[in-house]
Amino acid sequence: xxxxxxxxxxxxxxEPMLKSITSEEATKTSIVLPFFQLLGYDVFNPLEFIPEYxxxxxxxxxxxxxxxxxxxxxxxxxxxxxxxxxxxxxxxxNQLFRYFTVTKxxxxxxxxxxxxxxxxxxxxxxxxxxxxxxxxxxLDMKESGLQELKKFQKENFNTKEILDSASELKYxxxxxxxxxxxxxxxxEQFVRALIKNIYAGIKTQAxxxxxxxxxxxxxxxxxxxxxxxxxxxxxxxxSRKELPHQKPATPDFLKEELETLDFVKDMLHLDDGxxxxxxxxxxxxxxxxxxxxxICRIAVMKDKKLFTLHKFDSTDYETEYYFDDVKLLGQIExxxxxxxxxxxxx
Numbered sequence: 001x002x003x004x005x006x007x008x009x010x011x012x013x014x015e016p017m018l019k020s021i022t023s024e025e026a027t028k029t030s031i032v033l034p035f036f037q038l039l040g041y042d043v044f045n046p047l048e049f050i051p052e053y054x055x056x057x058x059x060x061x062x063x064x065x066x067x068x069x070x071x072x073x074x075x076x077x078x079x080x081x082x083x084x085x086x087x088x089x090x091x092x093x094n095q096l097f098r099y100f101t102v103t104k105x106x107x108x109x110x111x112x113x114x115x116x117x118x119x120x121x122x123x124x125x126x127x128x129x130x131x132x133x134x135x136x137x138x139l140d141m142k143e144s145g146l147q148e149l150k151k152f153q154k155e156n157f158n159t160k161e162i163l164d165s166a167s168e169l170k171y172x173x174x175x176x177x178x179x180x181x182x183x184x185x186x187x188e189q190f191v192r193a194l195i196k197n198i199y200a201g202i203k204t205q206a207x208x209x210x211x212x213x214x215x216x217x218x219x220x221x222x223x224x225x226x227x228x229x230x231x232x233x234x235x236x237x238x239s240r241k242e243l244p245h246q247k248p249a250t251p252d253f254l255k256e257e258l259e260t261l262d263f264v265k266d267m268l269h270l271d272d273g274x275x276x277x278x279x280x281x282x283x284x285x286x287x288x289x290x291x292x293x294x295i296c297r298i299a300v301m302k303d304k305k306l307f308t309l310h311k312f313d314s315t316d317y318e319t320e321y322y323f324d325d326v327k328l329l330g331q332i333e334x335x336x337x338x339x340x341x342x343x344x345x346x
Contacts, residue, residue: 003153004146005279006038011138011292014114015346016311018084021113027084028066031113035138036079040154041069053078055099065099075105076159077152084113093130100128106159114138118152122167133170139346140290186215256305256326257283260298263326268337273344286343293343296336309339 001009014031021030033043043049053068053075067079080096082088088110096119100108108119108128117132136145148169151162182190191212192203201207253276261276261283274295275288284297299306307329309319319335321328329336 001280003038003150007138007146007149008141008277008291009279010034010038011141012294012310014138015292021084024081024083027113028081031084031138032067032079032081032111035113035116036067036069039149039152053103055102063099063102065096065103068103068105075103076157077107077109078103078105079109079111082110082112086112088112088115088117097128097130101126106163120163120166122163122170129170131170131174133166133173135173139292141292142290183219186212186219188212191215253278253283254300256300257298260305260307260326260329261285261296263329264296264336267330267333268340270340274340287346290346293346295340295343309335310343312342 017030021027036043036049041049048070050068050070051066052064053066055063055065055078065078066081068075069077069079078096078099080092080099082092092110096108096110100119100121106120110117110119110132114137116136116138118134118136119128119132121127121129122133123129134145134148136149150156151158151165188208191208194215195203195211199207199211257278258276264270264285265274273288274285277284277286277291277294282297282299284294286295287293294310296310297308299308304322305324307321307323309321309332319332321332323329
């Protein structure tokens with residue numbers, strides 16, 4: 001199983017545990033330490049991963065940050081942890097800010113086990129930025145986030161390379177957020193800029209309001225047309241042969257896996273909105289915008305096939321269904337449909 005699959009597999013196991021994780025210590029042992037183990041760090045080696053790392057600030061002694069990852073006795077990263085049921089806020093950021101200033105670490109991580117916010121001193125040396133250059137949500141993993149997270153693996157870690165790309169990453173993220181806001185609710189300034197060479201008349205408030213609504217329609221149509229064009233190109237474009245030294249990102253789908261997932265998709269009339277993903281152990285169907293919103297998975301073993309439905313919390317039960325004929329899944333159609341509905345609401 002490659003790194004991305006390990007992270008995605010780990011993310012699917014977190015949500016059922018959340019109701020039982022109500023303290024900072026539980027968050028550390030159940031989520032945070034296993035997460036950094038996946039990144040390749042020996043969390044039980046005090047020469048590499050130090051708990052309660054001293055970060056005295058000025059005259060205030062005894063200040064400790066939850067963890068520090070060190071190299072040659074110097075901190076590379078400091079990590080401040082909050083409970084999984086707490087939303088990260090400015091107060092928590094201020095704590096990390098103080099600790100960062102008095103250590104030699106170049107990276108600070110603020111986390112509640114689910115969300116990981118990565119900070120550095122891009123704007124001013126030895127002064128932590130107030131905006132993270134990278135934010136990871138384990139319950140809503142994005143492909144771009146997985147690629148950036150790989151840089152923090154112990155085997156890949158290179159301070160210079162990360163810092164070289166951190167500034168671009170930070171501002172790209174801010175631009176994406178600003179663009180998303182404009183696409184959803186265009187500002188008057190944005191509308192005026194777009195219609196400057198389109199509408200020759202006087203730009204009254206009524207005209208601006210009219211074009212704002214037209215712009216929303218135009219944006220939706222443009223995005224749909226763009227996605228359709230890319231989808232058509234993906235289908236018609238001949239696949240390139242893989243070079244001998246290249247390793248596929250994931251194994252090819254087995255015939256039984258595709259047949260099962262296609263059967264479920266057709267049975268529930270899910271024409272759009274779901275995608276398939278393959279790991280080394282199984283294939284699964286997920287809501288298209290997030291790998292962690294998986295609906296069902298299929299594992300093909302030597303003498304049997306196992307179909308599993310997503311488990312949401314400790315009050316639900318995980319449905320495991322062994323079968324030899326895919327049509328037998330029709331017997332649990334309602335359960336699958338209910339799981340699909342819950343995944344949409346996550």
